[in-house]
Amino acid sequence: MPLCPADDAFAETLAARLPPDTLRRAEPRHLEEPRGRWHGISGWIALPRNAEETALVVRACAEARVGLIPLGGGTGLVGGQIAPDGPPPLLVSTERMAAIRAVYPRENVLIAEAGAILADVQAAAEAENRLFPLSLASEGSARVGGLLATNAGGVNVLRYGNARDQVLGLEAVLPDGTIWHGLKRLRKDNTGYDLRHLLMGAEGTLGIITAAALKLSPRPAATGTALLAVASPEAALDLLALARDRLGEAVSAFELMARTGFDFLRQTLPDLRQPWDAAPDWTVLVEIGLPRGLDPQEALEDLFAAAHERGLCNDGLIAQNAGQAQEFWAVREHIPEANRRIGAVSSHDISLPLGEVAHFVAEAGPALERIGAFRVNCFGHLGDGNLHYNVFPLPGRSPADHRNQREEVMTCLHDLADRLGGSVSAEHGIGRLKVGDLERYGDPAKLAAMRAIKHALDPQGIMNPGAVLRVG
Amino acid sequence: MPLCPADDAFAETLAARLPPDTLRRAEPRHLEEPRGRWHGISGWIALPRNAEETALVVRACAEARVGLIPLGGGTGLVGGQIAPDGPPPLLVSTERMAAIRAVYPRENVLIAEAGAILADVQAAAEAENRLFPLSLASEGSARVGGLLATNAGGVNVLRYGNARDQVLGLEAVLPDGTIWHGLKRLRKDNTGYDLRHLLMGAEGTLGIITAAALKLSPRPAATGTALLAVASPEAALDLLALARDRLGEAVSAFELMARTGFDFLRQTLPDLRQPWDAAPDWTVLVEIGLPRGLDPQEALEDLFAAAHERGLCNDGLIAQNAGQAQEFWAVREHIPEANRRIGAVSSHDISLPLGEVAHFVAEAGPALERIGAFRVNCFGHLGDGNLHYNVFPLPGRSPADHRNQREEVMTCLHDLADRLGGSVSAEHGIGRLKVGDLERYGDPAKLAAMRAIKHALDPQGIMNPGAVLRVG
Structure with a gap:
């Protein structure tokens, strides 16, 4: 059964159950994504202030069979935050839940709401001489909820792990509108299935994270x-x-x-x-x-x-001071922007067993040459085996000239990564971009288990419909 | 509908589908657990040699509606490995899958089968100048599968995390008898729901882990x-x-x-x-x-x-050499044995937010005094907020003298831990011992989600029936 649209009649009913000004027309910024590949259908957006209001919104969607899309900072690169077609869903933004509720320096714990900006979390940790190690290019606008829902990676994974490794507890609204109060500040808690890790990486398809208890690390001297x-x-x-x-x-x-x-x-x-x-x-x-x-x-x-x-x-350059270190990092951090300006035929977020990285690089070039003439910019988090392997036209040509080859390029590189035991989405997630990849490369038993879990927790399929899994 | 027994007729049919000598009568050692609280019903045990044979066993159980209990080293402290009553289940031991399949020193990865003994994994890592940091008292007999299924803790969690944090990939047999081939050697892989973390901590109620890709760490100099x-x-x-x-x-x-x-x-x-x-x-x-x-x-x-x-x-003693360091550790490691010889009224595996540990210790003593006269031995992994808070009779009295107070003591201490934001099972898990505790202290939304997941993946309830969740 298809979902119902979040139309004006639905919005009117929902608005009556919420405090004033909780429901609005989505603004253009809510309907865009960084790669400009998709544009969201215009419609309504809910801006709840806490888990209780979020739960009320989710319950209303569940009752009315209306799809909803959780929205964080909107920095995701695989379209997980955008519904380009289908019955217009309700957007549910975390931007009003942006508080850092508490810092416990002696416990090395910080409690952040889902809408907190990553840079603010880093700063709050630093103010107590602690480190929140998650760090990535979009840290000035990415929000905690989205970072956790997508298990973000970034530059410090080698030492500190992925986003999921920084989390002790979660508060979340499940697809039936119940609130899971799981904001534990515990290093050890073996009491039943680990819902935290299930919601992290589910990209909003199993619930909306509203707050997190985050682990802080000591700052290196x-x-x-x-x-x-x-x-x-x-x-x-x-x-x-x-x-x-x-x-x-x-x-x-x-x-x-x-x-x-x-x-x-x-x-x-x-x-x-x-x-x-x-x-x-x-x-x-x-x-x-x-x-x-x-x-x-x-x-x-x-x-x-x-x-x-x-x-x-x-050859080598060792930074002599903080300014020079920043200069080195600025080079690394501006490469994605340079890529955007050049214009890619396709961008890849590959990971490989470390022992296979060199094989991938050695085989990918010749494989691409069999398709056509391209330039490649390969960079990334080598310590994690994570390569951003991006394919560009030759000088003087444009991505549009290769439109027909795009699929072939992607499949060629993804097949190669898969054959070498790698992943076709190291840190960006599945979103809407890689639903087909997951079907192609995912283990069948895992996919069947994922579908069973999705159906069990969200039988109507209202949570971020179209992302990660095709349902029904 | 109740499960069917793993009786002689079932065993005969199953044996015919398996290589010779895969099915045996369970030996006494398969029916015991370290605390001597339960004794398993005698019956049949399968000893598969690989994931394929394990899958065949699980499929046969699924077809015949027979319960099965995955068995590792049998060192668990909460009865997760024992069926004391109900229709006799089939035991499925991992002891024949004990190989360390490969070590990749440059990748810091080791592939171990589920039956590999923890000490052997540590030694294989050390042979390549790497560290497998999971370390606990039973490391000479505990097996990888059980350690991961229960998300074991131990003494190095402060620095390296729990068992789940050491795992990159899993191979497992799901309740329908399909094999999930998830032995990835990747640091980053955001392709769908994280089944690893769901199976870890599920204590064999959602599948049987047959092998794992484990993360190794650098050895401190x-x-x-x-x-x-x-x-x-x-x-x-x-x-x-x-x-x-x-x-x-x-x-x-x-x-x-x-x-x-x-x-x-x-x-x-x-x-x-x-x-x-x-x-x-x-x-x-x-x-x-x-x-x-x-x-x-x-x-x-x-x-x-x-x-x-x-x-x-x-006051302080700094070990002057490795022998003296071992002496210090021997004291810590023999405390559980000393406790066993004294005989506890009840043993607790509490964790608390670090900031609440002192409150717990301050309040627990007077609370116990209101119940009766006891001695307390409190020790544990303070860095993780994990206290083994064990209650003993006064000299000259025996645990039997306090049999009627046991429940009250447990409830008193668990209520206190819960009130302070703690956990009633930090590292031992739920097993059969703490099913009631999980129902009492677990978050209702989390419990409902757990039941939905259990039903979705194991609709007949054949996997480790009676452990973690009461089903049906």
């Missing part, structure tokens, strides 16, 4: 940042192994950048200061965080010397 | 161990905060022991060498693991000096 030139992804992986042998968990970030990234930056963002005079084929950005008593610059110099001795690394 | 005397649990928590401020994540273990523990050891295990001449009221065992360039003994001396200066710590 000192950090150091370096750019190291390596000959190949293989050499970069040897360098990573060397770094971890010498520095253990102190390696916080290990990012790979191809020379193409530096070329794109020079072309599209010429004012951005580039650290290399001539960028090497492959650059690794490494960041380390050390406890008291150790000097990060010395540690990075030692690492460079050892890598150089082994022939892994032929 | 050097470790140090100390016993520090503190005046109270409150002071111990201040000491923990101080240690983490100075040493960050390097604090690997932070265990609390009451003087009672040392008294019990002297009484029941007089040959065990005790480090203190006279044990203080409260002792903390702290272990640190440092990267190259730092000296653990120096770091512990500095910590002691700083703690002493702040009045947190009035």
